[in-house]
Amino acid sequence: MNPPCPLDNVRVVLSYPSHPGNIGAAARAMKTMGLKSRYLVKPKSFPDKEAETRAAGAWDVLNNTRVCENLDDALSGVTLAAAVTARRRDLSHDIFDARQGAKKLLDQARQLPVALVFGTEMSGLTSEEVSKCQFIVHIPANPAYSSLNLASAVQVMTYELRMALPNVGDLPPSLGTLASLDEIELFYCHFEKTMINCGFLDPENPKLLMRRIRRLYSRTTLEKEEVSILRGILNSFEKHT
Amino acid sequence: MNPPCPLDNVRVVLSYPSHPGNIGAAARAMKTMGLKSRYLVKPKSFPDKEAETRAAGAWDVLNNTRVCENLDDALSGVTLAAAVTARRRDLSHDIFDARQGAKKLLDQARQLPVALVFGTEMSGLTSEEVSKCQFIVHIPANPAYSSLNLASAVQVMTYELRMALPNVGDLPPSLGTLASLDEIELFYCHFEKTMINCGFLDPENPKLLMRRIRRLYSRTTLEKEEVSILRGILNSFEKHT
Structure with missing residues (x-):
């Protein structure tokens, strides 16, 4: 039997997502990187036809999505939560970039459930939401235009989680037998x-x-x-x- | 005066993009990571209202987009081109993962124009298109479901390019004048x-x-x-x- 994959212990939480298209696209992004567990806090519309279209076959993630009334419920059972945010905070937590943050989460996910928390499209996470997380993750971006689409941010973070798995990324070079x-x-x-x-x-x-x-x-x-x-x-x- | 940024030498090429939404979302993805130059080969519809909506303000990238008749035109003047593809090829080029591939491109982009080439949504790049590129980039993904959305793939690759930006002090390698x-x-x-x-x-x-x-x-x-x-x-x- 294969040992459980640490990615199974990573929960993606979308707080107040307002576009069903993003909910679907985020499901697809998660599935491409091998993540399954998702929680939505007060989505504007879910289930929704547009979410299904944009999910492009990631039915299992859609079906695995739980809808919660608040962030506390969505983080229930989680031992470490990272807030993904582009904004600087006054009284901030530790800040890690996407790569470091993914490693930190994955380390813990080998044994215990963790969460990656994304805010609503227009304004991101509130200070109160950030305060319920243990650290901040910042996706390096163009300082003059740092606003990633929600599903794109999910794609980058889940990609970094997958890259943090041991042995991912070590592709065998495609060489034939070398000449002497x-x-x-x-x-x-x-x-x-x-x-x-x-x-x-x-x-x-x-x-x-x-x-x-x-x-x-x-x-x-x-x-x-x-x-x-x-x-x-x-x-x-x-x-x- | 600031030295030119290597990202200005990276051209994103979308071959036969069929969804205007993806064209817009890819422009936004590029802009968040600081890339500007884009070429489209035979887009199904461009300019297009949906592309403008999904670009979410990345007007400069939309305006900087050139439409070409074929991939040769889109690669004109480029010295190194990477084909982004999930499929294994029979007689393949060297394959790098997204991180290694981005580093390789960025190294060369310090001095010369390079390109990152993405195929059409449903079927990706053709073998002929891949043969016009010098190496293959593979975004590590869930083997059971490896199909990233086009704009998501652009987001991951441009993110890796940004992450590969050198710190001060990294000297460019000494290259002869490369052939176009x-x-x-x-x-x-x-x-x-x-x-x-x-x-x-x-x-x-x-x-x-x-x-x-x-x-x-x-x-x-x-x-x-x-x-x-x-x-x-x-x-x-x-x-x-």
Whole structure:
């Protein structure tokens, strides 16, 4: 049996969301990053046709959405809550950026339920709502225009939560079997010989050609099959010269 | 005077976007992260009222949007292009995750124009479109449901670009003058023609040769002078065939 995923312990809370489209788009954003649990505080309209459209098949998140009367109810059972907000607060909590905040939440989510709290579209979280959270998360943004769409903010934060999972992001490089250095040297010899035979390289006055060619291919980390294609091309030229 | 910001050198390209809402939401996403330059390839509808609504005040990005007939035009002048795609490709380019890919693009954007290319909503980028880019960027996602909304994908990538902005003191790498993608395309055409003339490539049965060649050279970020050496070699061969 697989151990439970820490993302299952992360609850997304939307407080007073006013556009059903954002509720749907946020469900889709959550699902793309593997989150399931969602609480809405006093949504203007939910369930709603537009939310269903914009959810684009994230039915399980829509069905897993609980509607609450207030933020206290939405945070019931949670051990750590982060308030996502762009505004500076007078008497502020600790502030972390999106990446640090996601790591902090995920650390705790390995064992206990945590929450990520987003405010209403036009004005964000109230000071009272922020005061019910333990720290503030700030998504780095253009200081002259920092207002992310609600679902976009959910997308960025859930993306950072997923990136904070161990081993996510370590993609295997898509390389074939690399050529050995001897094979590459043989290719350079072959290349040089062909250049001389076709008259492109004057052995009495070689200038920097081969150094430039070496520099170019050194940057590629050539694969075995690529060396063999390149040498095949050289052979084909030699038949004509 | 402030030095130019590398984000000004990053062009967002949306190929065949079908929903005007996404075009608007992507403009907003770009602006929140400080990006300005955008190209659309054959949008279904633009300008459009819904795009304006969803742009939520990101007028400068909307006004800075150029509409192109094809991807080549949208990539004109660009030196490095990343294809954002969730699908695995048979014979793929190098693949980077969103964070690594953003760093790679931003490194180059310190000196030269680069592009981030997104495909149409339903089916993403075609293989032909991907082949015009130098590497693939994959946004880590739930394997069972990896389809991010287009504007959400733009939000995540532009967020990672902003997060990759260097701190003061990071020196730019010393690059030769890089070839533009148009110059590289002309090289590939020349290469293919020469391969056909010398009999190495059968146009009736081309197999994967040109895709393999593109993949090989995509990894090098070719310089202008290197392209001119390679084309000189091709010219020299042609004299003999």
